[in-house]
Amino acid sequence: MSTHPVQIQKRRIVFTALSKFMQGDDLSKAFRLWEKQYSDKPVYALNEFVGKLSELSSSVGPRKEVIRTLLNLSQDPGAAALLPDPSPSSGISYEPATAKSEAEYPERLDKVFENFLVALEKVLPSDAFLQLRLNFLVRLGDMNLNPTLKARLRLWFDSDGGGKVFSVMCTSPEIRRVVNQLYVVMCELYGPMRADDTLEKCVAWLEAYHPQSVRDVRRFL
Known part of the structure; x- marks a missing residue:
């Protein structure tokens, strides 16, 4: 877990945005997915990340609202009170997540x-x-x-x-x-x-x- 100020702020932004739509285990899984696969990617990768949230929780909320919240906080972090940097005491586990493999079987898509x-x-x-x-x-x-x-x-x-x-x-x-x-x-x-x-x-x-x-x-x- 990086202690660089920029990365800490990114974690706070993502955790704050996700907490508006998820809680408990769903929030933990979603944040862990972002930290493992998307924390070092540009803001446009948030679309792919948000698309995967529906696989974690059926109550995540409208995709457009989730990504709008993430983008708004990323562009103007001072517009809302950010939650503290997530830590094990906040219920977020930093154990490596087990990747959920997606079958590569051809589909008539x-x-x-x-x-x-x-x-x-x-x-x-x-x-x-x-x-x-x-x-x-x-x-x-x-x-x-x-x-x-x-x-x-x-x-x-x-x-x-x-x-x-x-x-x-x-x-x-x-x-x-x-x-x-x-x-x-x-x-x-x-x-x-x-x-x-x-x-x-x-x-x-x-x-x-x-x-x-x-x-x-x-x-x-």
Whole structure:
């Protein structure tokens, strides 16, 4: 556990934000997950972290509210009274957490993911979607994905017009990495609040046109 002032403040910010939505063992598990996997990552990684909180607790609260609280406190720590730095006496355990492995079995998620990509293109203005395409393609080469999926993503984001088909076997963790990277790019281009609104509009579009995809898509947002 780092005693550097910056890290102490980060821990206080995260612990304070999480305590507004969780308590007891759920709070302990959530904070331990952040400290082990996300404490040294940039603020945009908070989206992935918040996405995983639903696996720890069903009562965590709306994802948008959780990430807004984390971002607001990160940007202006003096706006609220931060809780003390968590310690074993506060009920937080610093024992290494046992990683919960996620099965890498292939799922037929390609159509679900295709519907999400179509929704993203539908809800964004054409100039904003073009920015997203270009910036995502720059990042794609460094992403840890299977070559077939990477090639299909490159073809999708490098092509104009409708009628594109995204038919390739992909795993749940791979889709989560892609969606998280898309969110990071949107945060950098438009800011976190508009990025969140864009994802909400995607879900609304899917509820209207592909309701059978909504449950699976929510797993990755």
